[in-house]
Amino acid sequence: MNERHSFIKKIGISENIPETMEYFSQCELKGAMDISTDLPDIDEIVSIIVDPKILSSKVIKTMEGISCEGQNLSGCKLLVRIEVNQRIMYAADNSQRSIHVIEDKSFENVHIVVPPFIEGTKVEELLQFQRFNLNVFIEDIVVNRINSRKILTTIYLLSEAKYKPTYEICFSKNDVNGNSQICICYNDGRYSKKLISDYLLKHILPAWSPNGQEIAYLSNDDEKYMLCILNINSNTPRRITDLNVFECVTSFCWNNMGDKIFFSAIKDGNKDLYSVDTKKLTYERLTYSQGIVKSYRPKCSHNGEKIGYIRTGLNANHLYVMDIDGLRLQQISNYGYVRDFDWSIDDRYIAYIVDEKLGSLNIYIVDLNTFKKEFVKIPQSLLYLSKIKYSPECKYITYIGRDGQTQDIYSYNIEKRVTVNLTKNTHGVRISDYVWKIDGDKIYFSSDSLNYFNIYSLDIERDEIIQITNTESEYMRLTYRPKIG
Numbered sequence: 001m002n003e004r005h006s007f008i009k010k011i012g013i014s015e016n017i018p019e020t021m022e023y024f025s026q027c028e029l030k031g032a033m034d035i036s037t038d039l040p041d042i043d044e045i046v047s048i049i050v051d052p053k054i055l056s057s058k059v060i061k062t063m064e065g066i067s068c069e070g071q072n073l074s075g076c077k078l079l080v081r082i083e084v085n086q087r088i089m090y091a092a093d094n095s096q097r098s099i100h101v102i103e104d105k106s107f108e109n110v111h112i113v114v115p116p117f118i119e120g121t122k123v124e125e126l127l128q129f130q131r132f133n134l135n136v137f138i139e140d141i142v143v144n145r146i147n148s149r150k151i152l153t154t155i156y157l158l159s160e161a162k163y164k165p166t167y168e169i170c171f172s173k174n175d176v177n178g179n180s181q182i183c184i185c186y187n188d189g190r191y192s193k194k195l196i197s198d199y200l201l202k203h204i205l206p207a208w209s210p211n212g213q214e215i216a217y218l219s220n221d222d223e224k225y226m227l228c229i230l231n232i233n234s235n236t237p238r239r240i241t242d243l244n245v246f247e248c249v250t251s252f253c254w255n256n257m258g259d260k261i262f263f264s265a266i267k268d269g270n271k272d273l274y275s276v277d278t279k280k281l282t283y284e285r286l287t288y289s290q291g292i293v294k295s296y297r298p299k300c301s302h303n304g305e306k307i308g309y310i311r312t313g314l315n316a317n318h319l320y321v322m323d324i325d326g327l328r329l330q331q332i333s334n335y336g337y338v339r340d341f342d343w344s345i346d347d348r349y350i351a352y353i354v355d356e357k358l359g360s361l362n363i364y365i366v367d368l369n370t371f372k373k374e375f376v377k378i379p380q381s382l383l384y385l386s387k388i389k390y391s392p393e394c395k396y397i398t399y400i401g402r403d404g405q406t407q408d409i410y411s412y413n414i415e416k417r418v419t420v421n422l423t424k425n426t427h428g429v430r431i432s433d434y435v436w437k438i439d440g441d442k443i444y445f446s447s448d449s450l451n452y453f454n455i456y457s458l459d460i461e462r463d464e465i466i467q468i469t470n471t472e473s474e475y476m477r478l479t480y481r482p483k484i485g
Contacts, residue, residue, distance in 0.1 A: 008045050008046065008047060008048065008143055009046065009047035009048075010047070010048055010050075010141045010143075011047065011048070011049040011050070012048075012049055012050035012051060012052075012138050012141065013050075013138050013139070013140060013141060014137035014138050014139070014158075017137045017139065017158065018160070021160050021162070022162070022163070023078070023112050023113065023114045023160065023161040023162070023163070024112060024158060024159060024160045024161070025110050025111055025112045025113075025158075025159045026139075026156070026157065026158050026159075027108065027110060027156075027157050027159075028154055028155070028156055028157075029084060029106065029108050029154070029155040029156075029157055030152070030153070030154050030155075031086075031104065031106055031152075031153055032146070032150055032151070032152050032153075033086070033088065033102055033104050033150070033151045033152075033153065034149060034150055035102060035148075035149045035150070035151075036102070039092075039100050039102070040092035040093060040094050040098065040100065041092065041093040041094075041148035041149065042090045042091075042092070042093060042145055042148050042149070042151070043090070043091050043092055043093035043094075043097065043148075044090065044091045044145075045088060045089075045090045045091075045143055045145055045151065046089040046090055046091055046099065047088070047089045048086065048087070048088045048089075048141060048143045048153065049086070049087040049088075050084065050085070050086050050138055050141055050155055051084075051085045051086075052082055052083070052084045052085075052136045052138065052155075052157065053082065053083045053084075053085070053136075054080060054081070054082055054083075054134050054136055055081040055082065055083050055107075056080075056081045057078055057079065057080045057081070057127060057132075057134055057161075058078070058079050058127070059076060059077070059078060059079070059114075059123050059124045059127055060076075060077050060078075060079050060111075061075060061076060062075055062076065062077050063075065071113065072113070073113060074113055074114065074115050074116060075116060076113070076114055076115065076116045076123055077111045077112060077113050077114065078111070078112040078114055078123070078127070078132070078134075078161050079109060079110075079111055080109070080110045080111075080112060080134060080136075080159055080161070081107065081108075081109055081110075082107065082108045082109075082110055082136055082157070082159070083105065083106075083107055084105070084106050084107070084108060084155060084157075085103070085104075085105050086103065086104045086105075086106075086153060086155075087101055087102075087103050088101065088102050088103075088104075088143065088151060088153075089101050090102070090151075093148060102151075108157065110136075110157070110159040112159060112160075112161045114161060117439075118163055118439070119163075119168065119438050119439065119481070119483075119484055120212075120438035120439075120481070120482050120483045120484070121212075121483045121484040125484070126163070126484065129484065130164075131163060131164050131166070131484060132161050132162065132163060132164065133160075133161075133162040133164055134159075134160070134161055134162075135159070135160045135162065136157060136158070136159050136160075137157070137158040137159075137160070138155060138156065138157060138158075139156040139157070139158050140155075140156045141153070141154070141155055141156075142154040142155075142156075165186050165187060165188070166186065166484060167184040167185065167186060167191070167232065167481065168185075168186060168187040168437075168438075168480060168481045169184065169185050169186070169187055169189075169435075169444060169455065169478065169479075169480060169481070170182065170183070170184045170195075170206045170208060170215055170478070170479045170480075170481070171183055171184075171185075171206065171446070171455060171469075171476050171477060171478045171479070172203060172204050172205065172206050172217070172476065172477045173453070173471055173473035173475070173476050174202075174204075174473060174474045174475040174476075175472065175473060175474060176472075176474055178202070179202070180201075180202040180203050180204055181194055181196065181203065182194070182195045182196040182203045182206050182215070182217060182230075183195060184215075184232065185455075185468075185469065187437065187442075187444070187457070187468075187480075188457070188468055189455065189467075189468025189469050192469065195215070195230060195232070195235060196217075196219075196230065196237065201219050201220055201221065202219070202220045202225075203217050203218070203219050203228075204217065204218050204219075204225075204477065205217055205218050205251070205252075205477055206477065206479050207252070207253070207254060207479050208479050208480070208481045208482055209229075209254055209258045210254055210255075210256055210257065210258040210482055210483065211258050211483055212481045212482055212483040212484050213231060213232060213233065214229050214230060214231050214232065214258070215229070215230045215232060215479075216228070216229050216230075216240075216252060216254065216261060217229075217230070218249055218252070219237075219239075221243060224243060224247060224248050225248050225249050225250070226239055226240075226241045226242075226243060226246070226249055227239070227240040227241040227249045227252055227261065227263055227276070228240060229278060240261065240276055240278060240281060241263070241265065241276065245267065245283070246265040246266065246267050246274075247265070247266040247267060247269075248265065248266045249263050249264070249265045250263075250264045250265065250266065250271065250296055251263065251264045251296050251297045251298065252264070252298070253298050253299050253300050254300065255275075255300050255304050255324070256300060256301075256302060256303060256304030257304060258278070259277065259278055259279065260275050260276065260277055260278060261275070261276050261278060262274070262275050262286070262298040262300060262307055262324075263275075263276065263298065264295060264296035264297065264298060264309075270289050270290060270294070271289060271294035271295060271296055272285060272286070272287045272288065272289050272294075272295050273285075273286040273287045273295045273296070273298055273307070273309055273326075274286060275324070284325075284326075285326075286307070286322070286324075286325070286326035287309075287311070287326060289311070292312065292313070292314065293311065293312060293313055294311065294312045295309055295310070295311045295320075296309065296310055296311075296312075297309055297310045297340075299341065299342065299343060300324070301343050301347040302343060302345055302346075302347050303347050304324065305323065305324065305347070306321050306322065306323060306324065306347065307321070307322055307323075307324055308320070308321050308332075308341055308343065308350060309322075310338050310341075316335060316336065316337060317336075317337040317338045317339075318331055318332070318333045318338060319331075319332040319333040319338045319341055319350070319352050319354075320332060321350070321368070332350060332352070332366055332368075332371075333352065333354055333364075335356060336354040336355055336356035336357065336362075337354065337355040338352055338353065338354050339352075339353040339354065339355060339385065339386060340352065340353050340385075340386055340387060340388050340399075341353070341388065342388050342389050342390050342397075343390070344390050344394050345390065345392065345393070345394050346394070347368070348367065348368055348369060349365055349366060349367055349368065349394075350365070350366050350368060351363060351364070351365045351366075351376070351388055351390065351397050352364060352366070352388065353385045353386070353388050353399065361378065361382065361383075361384070361385050362375065362376075362378070363375075363376035363378060363385070363388065363397070363399070363412075364376065365397070365414075376397065376412055376419075377417070377419065378401065378410070378412075378419065379401065379403070379410070379419060379421075381403045381404075382401040382402060382403055382410075383402050383403065383404070384401070384402040385399050385400065385401050385402075386399065386400045387399060387400045387433065387434065389434075389435075389436060391436055391440050392436055392437075392438060392439065392440035393440050394414070395413065395414060395415070395440075396411045396412060396413055396414065397411075397412045397414060398410065398411050398412070398422070398434070398436075398443070399412075400431050400434070404427070405427065405428045406425050406426070406427055406428060406429055407425065407429060407430050407431040408421050408422070408423045408424065408425050408429075408431065409421075409422045409423045409431060409434055409443065409445060409458070410422065411460075422443070422458060422460075422463075423445070423447070423458065423465070425447070425449060426449070429447060429448060429449045430447065430448050430453075431445055431446065431447050432446045432447075432448075432453055432475050432476050432477065433445065433446050433476060433477045433478045434446070434478065435478045435479060435480040436480065437480060438480060438481070438482060438483075440460075441459065441460055441461065442457050442458060442459055442460065443457075443458040443460065444456070444457055444458070444468075444478055444480065445458065445478070446473075446476035446477075446478055450467075452471060452472045452473055452474070453471065453473040453474065453475060453476045454467055454468075454469045454470060454471055454473070454476075455467075455468050455469040455476065455478065456468065
């Protein structure tokens with residue numbers, strides 16, 4: 001029992017344990033090892049080698065809430081099966097002090113609490129797609145001789161499930177010569193690469209598909225923009241609309257399943273909404289406009305049942321909602337020029353920007369069940385508003401506002417009814433686009449604060465802005481991957 005513990009050589013204690021971990025679990029693995037009858041008694045333990053190995057992992061569902069120890073239970077855990085091999089060398093209690101080795105193998109089930117979704121994707125799918133690095137570290141090893149025939153070991157294990165990031169941000173960038181490229185990068189700006197770089201054509205308005213496997217965009221051929229789709233795995237583009245059918249495609253959106261795209265296009269001099277089956281390439285006309293009436297900028301509801309869009313008329317741009325087959329049309333705005341709109345995640349509300357009269361910009365939130373409107377107060381100094389968006393959890397409504405020559409991203413807290421300038425730019429800075437991170441803790445935006453447009457990440461809680469790209473772009477458009485597939 002009076003083992004000279006400090007002189008025992010311990011092999012296996014991890015040297016480079018990360019200082020911070022997002023998903024981890026700590027445990028003690030205790031065990032007693034008996035000396036077999038064919039070996040002599042123990043005099044002194046010389047060394048111990050511990051080698052843990054991860055055998056398997058799976059996702060299990062658990063309760064949600066706060067445990068007695070204060071742990072936040074998300075309702076989801078990774079069950080990691082670990083094999084722990086031990087080899088102990090000891091000096092025998094005999095005149096020769098002969099050296100002997102005993103071995104032991106044990107197994108431990110470790111539970112690591114993880115959120116049900118990461119980057120918009122179920123953790124079951126992330127595990128299936130091998131998007132986790134599972135690591136096991138040894139924090140300490142304690143070994144004691146209980147008596148001449150028994151050894152007690154305690155191993156302190158630290159297990160980590162580290163999410164492996166992938167390409168989340170897709171962006172188009174225009175240079176001074178008018179060339180346009182489409183690129184993707186990680187959400188910290190690393191591993192940026194070009195997907196499409198054809199200097200004879202312009203490629204604009206990229207948009208991830210709902211399954212995160214394809215990117216739709218507009219590409220100009222003979223100065224006519226057509227709708228195309230690119231599979232990010234094969235990097236093979238496909239044209240979805242026909243030059244012989246449409247004169248030009250101006251805007252589009254995916255449906256919730258990713259098998260259709262709704263788009264506005266000019267045909268026979270009229271701008272209308274159409275849908276296209278992305279596999280069969282069959283079209284369906286949804287609106288019938290003539291003359292000064294034009295329909296454009298479709299946005300599909302999150303449940304895939306409705307389409308919102310803007311329709312121009314005589315001295316007005318109105319917001320309309322209809323079923324995806326073009327039926328049951330409802331006018332949402334009453335007067336003025338609607339500039340942009342967005343759906344809430346539950347599809348019950350629509351927020352929109354409207355210029356009701358010269359110099360009078362307003363934002364309204366419409367309850368689509370009661371058609372009751374809520375007025376959103378905006379800073380009086382703002383001269384122009386654009387790109388309104390709900391945050392993923394619908395806590396905020398954000399938009400770009402221009403004060404003089406300076407553009408900033410503003411956030412409206414729906415519950416508290418408070419507006420905050422998130423970017424606080426210096427004079428003359430422009431913002432070309434922005435997107436919410438799927439988990440809702442960051443905004444990514446493109447700004448020319450350093451003369452050229454680059455992408456910046458904005459941490460909402462920390463109020464921290466970090467530049468993540470270094471380009472000489474004249475203009476950028478962004479889209480954030482909704483799911484990792």
